[in-house]
Amino acid sequence: MIILADIIGATIIFAIPLLLVALGGMFSERSGTINIALEGIMIIGALFSSLFLRSADKAGWGPDHPQLAMLGAMAIGALAGTIFSLLLAVASVSLKADQTIGGTALNLFAPAFAIVLTWGIQGQGQTTINIPTWIKITRESLGLQPSQDPGFWDALLFKSTYLTTPIALIILALTVFIIYKTRFGLRLRACGEHPHAADSVGINVYRLRYIGVAISGFLAGIGGLAFTIAAGSGFQSTVAGYGFFALAVMIFGNWHPVRIFGAALFFALFRVIGSYSGSIPFLPTLSGIKYSQYIYQMLPYIVTMIILVFTSGKSRAPKAEGIPYDKGSR
Amino acid sequence: MKARIRKLIQKPGFDSLMASAAAIGIGLIFGLILLIVFNPGKSLYGFSQILFAGFSSAGKFSKVLYQAAPLIMTGLAVGFAFKTGLFNIGASGQYMLGTFFALYTGIIWQFPWWAALLAAMVGGAIWGAMPGLFKAFFNVNEVITSIMFNWIGLFAVNVLLANIPRVLADFYGASNPDRTANMAAANPAAIVPKWGLDRIFGSSYINISFFIAVILAVLAYIVLNRTIFGYELKACGYNRNASIYAGINARRNIVLSMIIAGSFAGLGGGIYYLSGTAQYTIEKILPAMGFNGIPVALLATSNPLGIIFSALFVSYIQVGGEAMQPEYAKEIIDIIISVIIYLSAFSLLLKGFIRRQLQKLARVEAKAASEEEVAA
Numbered sequence A: 001m002i003i004l005a006d007i008i009g010a011t012i013i014f015a016i017p018l019l020l021v022a023l024g025g026m027f028s029e030r031s032g033t034i035n036i037a038l039e040g041i042m043i044i045g046a047l048f049s050s051l052f053l054r055s056a057d058k059a060g061w062g063p064d065h066p067q068l069a070m071l072g073a074m075a076i077g078a079l080a081g082t083i084f085s086l087l088l089a090v091a092s093v094s095l096k097a098d099q100t101i102g103g104t105a106l107n108l109f110a111p112a113f114a115i116v117l118t119w120g121i122q123g124q125g126q127t128t129i130n131i132p133t134w135i136k137i138t139r140e141s142l143g144l145q146p147s148q149d150p151g152f153w154d155a156l157l158f159k160s161t162y163l164t165t166p167i168a169l170i171i172l173a174l175t176v177f178i179i180y181k182t183r184f185g186l187r188l189r190a191c192g193e194h195p196h197a198a199d200s201v202g203i204n205v206y207r208l209r210y211i212g213v214a215i216s217g218f219l220a221g222i223g224g225l226a227f228t229i230a231a232g233s234g235f236q237s238t239v240a241g242y243g244f245f246a247l248a249v250m251i252f253g254n255w256h257p258v259r260i261f262g263a264a265l266f267f268a269l270f271r272v273i274g275s276y277s278g279s280i281p282f283l284p285t286l287s288g289i290k291y292s293q294y295i296y297q298m299l300p301y302i303v304t305m306i307i308l309v310f311t312s313g314k315s316r317a318p319k320a321e322g323i324p325y326d327k328g329s330r
Numbered sequence B: 001m002k003a004r005i006r007k008l009i010q011k012p013g014f015d016s017l018m019a020s021a022a023a024i025g026i027g028l029i030f031g032l033i034l035l036i037v038f039n040p041g042k043s044l045y046g047f048s049q050i051l052f053a054g055f056s057s058a059g060k061f062s063k064v065l066y067q068a069a070p071l072i073m074t075g076l077a078v079g080f081a082f083k084t085g086l087f088n089i090g091a092s093g094q095y096m097l098g099t100f101f102a103l104y105t106g107i108i109w110q111f112p113w114w115a116a117l118l119a120a121m122v123g124g125a126i127w128g129a130m131p132g133l134f135k136a137f138f139n140v141n142e143v144i145t146s147i148m149f150n151w152i153g154l155f156a157v158n159v160l161l162a163n164i165p166r167v168l169a170d171f172y173g174a175s176n177p178d179r180t181a182n183m184a185a186a187n188p189a190a191i192v193p194k195w196g197l198d199r200i201f202g203s204s205y206i207n208i209s210f211f212i213a214v215i216l217a218v219l220a221y222i223v224l225n226r227t228i229f230g231y232e233l234k235a236c237g238y239n240r241n242a243s244i245y246a247g248i249n250a251r252r253n254i255v256l257s258m259i260i261a262g263s264f265a266g267l268g269g270g271i272y273y274l275s276g277t278a279q280y281t282i283e284k285i286l287p288a289m290g291f292n293g294i295p296v297a298l299l300a301t302s303n304p305l306g307i308i309f310s311a312l313f314v315s316y317i318q319v320g321g322e323a324m325q326p327e328y329a330k331e332i333i334d335i336i337i338s339v340i341i342y343l344s345a346f347s348l349l350l351k352g353f354i355r356r357q358l359q360k361l362a363r364v365e366a367k368a369a370s371e372e373e374v375a376a
Helices: A002-030 A038-059 A066-094 A099-122 A152-158 A164-181 A183-193 A195-200 A205-231 A242-252 A257-279 A293-297 A299-314 B002-010 B012-038 B040-056 B058-083 B091-107 B113-138 B142-162 B197-201 B209-226 B228-238 B240-245 B250-273 B288-299 B304-323 B332-345 B347-375
Strands: none
Touching (some): A002 A038, A002 A152, A002 A164, A002 A183, A002 A242, A038 A099, A038 A205, A038 A242, A066 A099, A066 A164, A066 A205, A066 B332, A099 B288, A099 B332, A183 A195, A195 A205, A205 A242, A242 A257, A242 A299, A242 B142, A257 A293, A299 B113, B012 B332, B040 B332, B058 B197, B058 B209, B058 B228, B058 B250, B058 B288, B091 B113, B091 B288, B113 B142, B113 B250, B209 B228, B209 B250, B228 B240, B228 B250, B240 B250, B250 B288, B288 B304, B304 B332, B332 B347
């Protein structure tokens, strides 16, 4: 039972960054801009929020107010992500450049910048920013007595829960509301489907696309922190391709927030099965094979491909995504 | 003489060349600023390493060529697909499969180098075909498929190599079991030949792989610009629906374009790991060579001949970046390249600006010339 709780807990903690970043990608694409720079934005967000946590730890106030420090780190990550994403918006909305090229440049810039800055701050060769352990939500931080005999629920709720988890779920609910129930959401979707029609009724397409990209930067920045926490070994100037997986999750979730959540959980589950393959009793152990864990680590990618084959016929991408909006064109 | 320069300036390629040069200049200045910020005392030393280390010795220069060869190939893999309107972000996976096929055929089947390189192309082509097939028949976005197959390829190659004892270094008495064999011990005939270049350059890094890469770049240029097949590929890239309407088989072209692109990347892996100086290490990260193909292709606006030069440039400043260690992190080079790519993203704007300036210049000259005539 404990192992089941572990798997569920690990699934959730890995699903959270995917959810946040895929939602971000959705905001951007719904407004008509393909944000291939999610990977880079995550790295920038994770970099600055890790630095913030590090300084909170060094200054000594972090351990006393762990959740406040966590909230601050998320805000810093979101801010850094937003600012960084504006570089993409300038290139692809204002200057009407090819969106994949601008995004690729940001993806290339982010990890290199993170390494250079980490070196600059921590000294030569110090490439890992350690994340303090006090950020975890435990029984004590909720004011409960420590449990004498940790059971299923303890393992599920207090082994790997961070502030990012509840906040991500709130963001999910907010996203559903914003996209489908507000005027802003309707206008955003219009810009991604038919920007000329939107423009003809007085909507400022450029402004909305800027906002769409900025929201994606905001969410991907938090997602970067969420990934770094989930990965568990500090910030090492990488998010291991999660920005790209988030794109896959978004497509798999058909640009719909709730389905994106399902897709993120699904993808995370297979990833966790991959890394827990040794301790799950009913899986074949493949003991004759060296590095057999790699076989299980292929699982999420193979399963995603199979599912995309079956779902892509019904796939509904925003019609105008990837095409820079030009008022004068027809 | 003046007329000749004017003719050169009026050539359509000139302003895009100038735009690239401007982007490179700004990128380098940005790099210099970073060097000054992080270590002002050593900044001039670091910058001179970036600019000149690649030419500082024959050994360094052979390293530039040595790294440029696989970069040309992965750059072609990205650029060729770009011309057909496909973003091949999967060059890493194709490169891995090429590496595996080259090592397997070279060591287990004792293939000579040229046959092992052909096998590498087959391996890359198989992996490249995947995104093409998924795109053509199931309408799955090739970016996602490429990314998924990058990781599938990485893990698959790792498991396969780890479980074939004869390709690993420890089979030949070396200590590290996570490394593939030194080719000199496993099969010297599979090492890409040097044809005496090593004696001229005095470096073991140099071999004919750079020339192989150049030949393939020229072939890619001819196919794209001088054949019906290439015309059809580009037509699919410009407007898929229009090309279908014109009777072009778009599905076939998408798959073929990705197969060719994949075989380029696969060959890149082959020439790098059959050089005799590189050994593949089983790792959990994708090879950077595959991703570096993207900036190489973008810098050359996917022109196969331009890719030769952009790969040389990227390799050149990377050698410079290695030379400025340990004073600076070599990742500063990646920052410079990313700034250049970012600027080239709006090269149209830069191009327009340069064009206007040139036209102004031409008008002034023409006016001066006509005034001279009147005076005469």
